[in-house]
Amino acid sequence: MSELSPELFRKACGYWATGVSIVTTVDTDGKPYGLTMNAVTSLSLAPPLFIICVDNKSDTLEPMRRSGVFGINVLGLGQQDLSNSFAKKNPNKFDGVRFDRGHTGAPVLHGHVLAIECRVSATYPGGDHQIFVGEVRHISLPDPENAQPILYFRGRYAALGA
Numbered sequence: 067m068s069e070l071s072p073e074l075f076r077k078a079c080g081y082w083a084t085g086v087s088i089v090t091t092v093d094t095d096g097k098p099y100g101l102t103m104n105a106v107t108s109l110s111l112a113p114p115l116f117i118i119c120v121d122n123k124s125d126t127l128e129p130m131r132r133s134g135v136f137g138i139n140v141l142g143l144g145q146q147d148l149s150n151s152f153a154k155k156n157p158n159k160f161d162g163v164r165f166d167r168g169h170t171g172a173p174v175l176h177g178h179v180l181a182i183e184c185r186v187s188a189t190y191p192g193g194d195h196q197i198f199v200g201e202v203r204h205i206s207l208p209d210p211e212n213a214q215p216i217l218y219f220r221g222r223y224a225a226l227g228a
């Protein structure tokens with residue numbers, strides 16, 4: 067068995083192929099927040115639950131704790147620039163970004179492959195991240211026939227079948 071170094075662990079995480087989402091929330095004053103995420107997964111069917119894992123250093127964390135809502139916007143092919151932009155710190159990330167306010171108030175981005183709006187039902191510490199469990203309140207599947215998600219593998223974006 068190979069020795070577990072931080073470098074090996076980071077590299078191994080890169081081999082975990084995922085989709086890419088922008089997870090959004092809204093502060094109590096209505097200001098939108100969001101970050102690019104791949105630590106997103108379904109948890110339970112009944113009740114319908116999703117979990118997301120947010121870094122303790124994320125600027126989105128406190129607004130999410132305060133409002134108790136989040137939106138998972140699964141990105142489609144062609145939204146790589148949006149993914150890169152939301153993966154950097156910037157207090158004005160939403161400038162020029164097209165979105166609607168969802169049922170929870172959290173932004174639902176235009177062009178998503180799937181949007182899942184949640185209300186936080188539990189939060190747990192998880193190392194240097196916080197685990198949010200969200201009860202699903204609304205789902206939007208705009209065009210399931212043509213939905214082409216972006217994938218993420220070894221630090222690079224990819225398309226299905228590529």
Ligand SMILES: Cc1cc2nc3c(=O)[nH]c(=O)nc-3n(C[C@H](O)[C@H](O)[C@H](O)COP(=O)(O)O)c2cc1C
Nearest residue numbers: 101102103104105119120121124125126153154155
């Ligand atoms: C593909 C990809 C996946 C990421 N997944 C996560 C994640 O699951 N959780 C997390 O906290 N940060 C994740 N990040 C890093 C955040 O997007 C990045 O730290 C961002 O600057 C946080 O923004 P904020 O501080 O404005 O919330 C990911 C970045 C990329 C490019």
